[in-house]
Amino acid sequence: MYELAGYFEILYLSSYTYIVSSWSLQGWTYYSNTLTLSLCGFGVVAGGIQRLTHRYKALQVTGLCIKIIAYGLLISPTTKTATTSTGLLVASQVLTGMGGA
Numbered sequence: 001m002y003e004l005a006g007y008f009e010i011l012y013l014s015s016y017t018y019i020v021s022s023w024s025l026q027g028w029t030y031y032s033n034t035l036t037l038s039l040c041g042f043g044v045v046a047g048g049i050q051r052l053t054h055r056y057k058a059l060q061v062t063g064l065c066i067k068i069i070a071y072g073l074l075i076s077p078t079t080k081t082a083t084t085s086t087g088l089l090v091a092s093q094v095l096t097g098m099g100g101a
Contacts, residue, residue, distance in 0.1 A: 013074075014032050016082065017031060017032075017089060020082075020084045021084065021086065021089070023086075031089065031090065031093065034090060034093040034094065034097070035093045035096060035097050035100075036097075037097070038093060038094045038096070038097020038098060038101075039097040039100055039101050041097070041101075042097055042098045042100075042101035043101040045101065046059060046063070046101040062099075063098075063099040063100065063101070064099065065099070066095055066098055066099030067095070067096055067099035067100065068099075069095060069099075070091075070092045070093075070094075070095035070096040070098075070099060071092070071096075073088050073091055073092040073095065074088070074089070074092050
């Protein structure tokens with residue numbers, strides 16, 4: 001289940017944002033690389049937490065909860081459809097990277 005949740009967003013989100021957003025190709029590329037940058041940055045932090053606490057299960061469950069919250073941000077609260085808000089899309093990518101790290 002964890003692996004399914006880990007790669008669920010990657011399937012269509014990139015092409016979805018390319019179609020619905022009015023970003024330039026450069027802006028869309030920056031957005032697409034946000035997840036990778038977030039994974040690298042928070043991976044160091046998660047590694048430090050793991051080194052200090054030696055609690056891998058708690059860290060993994062916390063990461064999964066953060067990922068679920070990030071996926072929830074992709075649903076628009078008013079129309080119950082996928083969001084087109086730039087802030088929510090970027091926040092979702094950053095939180096997904098934080099949870100995945």
